Amino acid sequence: MRDESTTAALTERLGRELPAGRLLTDPAATAGYAHDEAEWAPYGAPLAVVRPRTAAEVQRVVRACRDHGVPIVTRGAGTGLSGGANAVDGCVVLSTETMTTIKEIDALERLAVVEPGVVNDHLRAACAERGLWYPPDPASAPWSTIGGNVATNAGGLCCVKYGVTRDYVLGLEFVTGTGELVRVGRRTAKGVAGYDLTALMVGSEGTLGVITEVTVRLRPRRLPEHTVAGYFSSTVDAGRAVAAVGAAGLTPSALELVDRHCLAAVDAWKNMGLSTEADVVLLGRTDAPGPAGEEEAEAMRRCFAEAGATYAVRSTDQQEADALFEARRLAYPALERLGPVLTEDVCVPKAAVPEMLGRIDAIAARHETLIANIAHAGDGNLHPLLITPPGDEAARKRAQAAFHEIIAEALALGGTVTGEHGVGLLKRDGLESELGPEVLALNRAIKDALDPQHLFNPGKVVARGAGR
Template sequence: MTLTTDVVDTLRGAVPADRLVTDPDVLASYAHDEAEWAPWELPAAVVRARTAEEVQAVVRACIEHRVPVIARGAGTGLSGGANATAGAVVVSLEAMDAVLEVDELERFAVVQPGVVNDDLRAKVAEHGLWYPPDPASSPWSTIGGNVATNAGGVCCVKYGVTRDYVLGLQVVTGTGELVRLGRRTAKGVAGYDLTGLVVGSEGTLGIVTEVTVRLRPLRDPERTVAGYFDSVVAAGEAVTAVAAAGLTPSALELVDRHCLAAVDAWKNMGLSADAEVVLLGRVDTPGAAGDDEAQALLAAFEAGGASWAAVSTDAEEADALFAARRLAYPALERLGPLLTEDVCVPKAAVPAMLARIEAIGAAHDVRIANIAHAGDGNLHPLLSTPPGDDAARDRALRAFHEIIAAALEMGGTVTGEHGVGLLKRDGLAAEVSPAVLDMHRAVKAALDPHGILNPGKVF
């Protein structure tokens, strides 16, 4: 018998029969995330777990047979972080999708990892509460996946990222223990911040089976400011002008005409593509102070060189533009293979970085569309290639790595929210020193002594 056969036999005795999947066609659908060209292989099995104890049983079976185990949520990742290796076991958490508790007094919620981000936001809104982290994939990505990559989103420019809202976790460790990390109290500094360590670890230090998240009161309605610009560099100058004015908008997003046109072709939303680039800003300060802040944001757009800018008086149109921002990736993906970047640079470097991206695209003859969480310097160039064009793929991959190198030259980082996964391991090695990389490896070895938790990812 092979190791693969052994682990499958053990799993048959460890989890209910309807949880275990070995059909090759179904396995293929669980074998990779949305990262274009990130390598993957067929796993030995998928377990569609429904309880933390079932996840624990899977991990213990994998320890026994020294087989890799890879946690997977909705499969919406963009770095290959959930991609399977040959003979591995994928544990799918999509069926663990319950909101277990909402505490209005203490302002927290307890959720299973398969809860979709927008579903959590809708549930807590019924209690007058709000969960701020909102990646563009919020209509379909899960909280477990958001935790794995420390996801950010549209609101993070003002309200922070996933790690800022995770109070506690239930985790299956690399030794097969089911443990609780963190707290439910507003404050707490007992011991190391193991919760913060697990957030963003991409399934390499433990498998998250429950998450306690901090909540905020619902916000007042936002005011939207839109600006048209003749180039991405001009839009970048406006982003710098916003920061120089001391403004912290609740959102500041960049969308170029390629993205708007792709969304319109798909959804027929009647969006304007008159400008090369659109900046979308929002403020949520209540009352007259919010009106003043919206006007200040408008002035910053104009100072940055907007060809047209206005505070929106049409809420439906403003919402449509932000909806287009969220739909940009799937809209472009319909047109052919799409390699997505996720670099983050200091706000002062945004104009220069956008110029470098344009130059890199031109040098490699690669079409690059641009979306960005511009307010915090998190840029998402989308490198598009024709289907089946291997030469274009090679050029896109070279451009991808040059963009990473340019971001590092400007004092940035290789990933702001998508994670390292498989695609950016070389980038991480270039970003941190060998001594720091050894620290990562030491933590991994301590918490995953058998080396079974998502091996080969991150570094």
Template sequence: MLIDDLRRDLPADRLVQDPDVIAGYLHDDAEWAPHGKPAVVVRPRTAEEVRSVVRACVRHRVPLVTRGAGTGLSGGANAVDGGVVLSTELMSAIREINPMERLAVVEPGVVNDDLRAACAEHDLWYPPDPASAPWSTIGGNVATNAGGLCCVKYGVTRDYVLGLQVVTGTGELVRLGRRTAKGVAGYDLAGLMVGSEGTLGVITEVTVKLRPLRDPEHTVAGYFSSVVDAGRAVAAVADAGLTPSALELVDRHCLAAVDRWKNMGLAVDADVVLLGRTDTPGAAGEQEAERMLDCFHRGGATWAARSTDQEEADALFAARRLAYPALERLGPVLTEDVCVPKAVVPEMLARIEATANRHDTLIANIAHAGDGNLHPLLITPPGDDAARERAQAAFHDIIADALDLGGTVTGEHGVGLLKRDGLAAELEPAVLGMHRAVKAALDPHGILNPGKVIPD
């Protein structure tokens, strides 16, 4: 039996079979994404132990779902009936920080903010910064190609992954990628793993490139009477050729929820707040901040100014990061993650408003507005099945609108379970066939996170 093999190959404390403990590993943070009940949770400490788990699953043809911190929002880490959940939480070592090569080597369970703090001790910086950075892990960030607040200027996780150690669907432990600054030997298999959501392999080590610590940022804040006006300001920033280090949109629903939860004193008299930052050093940075401020005014800001109070500016950005967990306290939250071209951000925000009205659904808005990555948050009262059905209909309409405007169904949260139909609508059949061919080649037994990402 599978359990007997796992007990034989692994230390006894790696296996979890207590139903009360297993209950904490059943699903990620995606609202209403289905999940099963696994036979066992395994918490390995080494790559060799991961390989033993995969090989046991291959022998017994048992599904294997890899899980990081469980902060995902698409159902990508949800358990499968009778399968194994492999948690990387104990694989949390930072193995190397190399200032000369500007790289770090970490295990997949390292928390994003912990890596950033360790790099800062060497005057280095790891840019990808999802809002869940205080809790999410590097392995999960790689699995979903996470982005974050800085990605408008500095890119997403894929832009920083140099190499990976991975256990394949056949139980082979392999190294992909490189440690050098350049390299084009063979196919980019490391890049293929980034964003694959555990369907092509189990990540056991990640090598990421680092940047020098950046200069202090200048913050610009603007208040707007509607999300559409804020969207116009975002388009104006892009049209002006500016590349902010962050450009975030937060509406009054999010700010109010954070304030009620954390008592941060966010006395903001606006329906929408747009937060911009530039980290360009010296006089050029000052000029960029002034130009961004002008874009806010041209977009229709009711008030806009450069922040002279760093504590106040940091509080607003902290509120942006806390928006999702704050709204969760009000009731079930179905989170969208569409991305559209920057030029059509105003139109997409207008369509989201129309969708909210059409389906009688409360939709709060946060967004990495600078790169068109919008996160409408659909909020429903607990236990209200009719509201849930309306929210799910609105969810699908938002996806359709994003595709109609030349966008994509997911910018950074991944496909998981919630966006499989959206992926089928976005990709042409021949491209879906290529996805299935890659999956079959690297996971011939179909054990790795089955039922996720690729539509049936």
């Protein structure tokens, strides 16, 4: 336990060095910053929350915490699902919520420079005004921030064709564990000078530095999409359709799976009338231009039908098509209304999607746990959602056992423990199984180099077992 004199000295220094309103120490105020949305992930009580507005203020916070040996947990919007932003007792939570400036949108170079607290959808809207597009689109895009997206290498619905956050981050400004403000990356179309420290920072979950600025690549505004919907009697049949789409050489701009549990939850909440029509819905889109788009949509529809769809159609009603994708985005908050939701994030090769979905069904039955399925199925990123009745301790234990079994099965099929949510607290055991001791040692050496005092996000990702 940190002694009271250290705590008092730190908060006094932060209060002196930061402008008014940046520092929160009242437990009633700091409690709201203690954890993200990860169900059952442990969290502690921060001694303070700081809300800097400039990179210089971030530096002051890091240097003060360095001098007093106090850990720092960086937090964006708190929409994470792995416990990556959860506080530890006696830490300082550094919230980037007020660093919300879009500094530049350059139409010629097709890039934007933003502060980490900029909300994903706000950046996308600002880019659209210039005829440009920022592709990464996690389901949390209306609330999640660019800094948080960078921290977890977030993906989203269109990443099957356009890639994830790492594919769009050109450069970063961040504060290191020694309190230095550094820039890495570039603004040019090409560049191979030095090690790729930008890519290293993306997905590091706040364990290597505090990001204060992000330069992202943009694309031209996308073309209108054609939507294909397929109804299936099982997740395994839908998984076969996913594999068939890949085998046919098609690259959809989205390929999403939503099962009957999700559809029923959305219907109960929004009364959209979807759950009466199918047990599983597979939603595909293509944005290929002109006749090629028509041909790709029809080829996708055939893949659905040949894989066992009970109904497969190219949508001619844009409003109906948009409603189906809106239901996909609403699935998680709709399920939260039923009880605590433990969210998985495994990713497997596309060929293994049918088998993995079948194994998830078997795990649900074996552990007597309700598991709803949504998925970025086109790239094998599955999000089984384990739902338990509120206050049912036995159900919670069964769900947690099922959670770890799903991870083990994904690894057995050549997959990974996390596609886009991050390791955080919930996936540390799985990470050790996936990487092995030699690669973990390399990761910990990087952590030691950039954060020698292990101030940043202690206990998360590879910090476990580092002897700190």
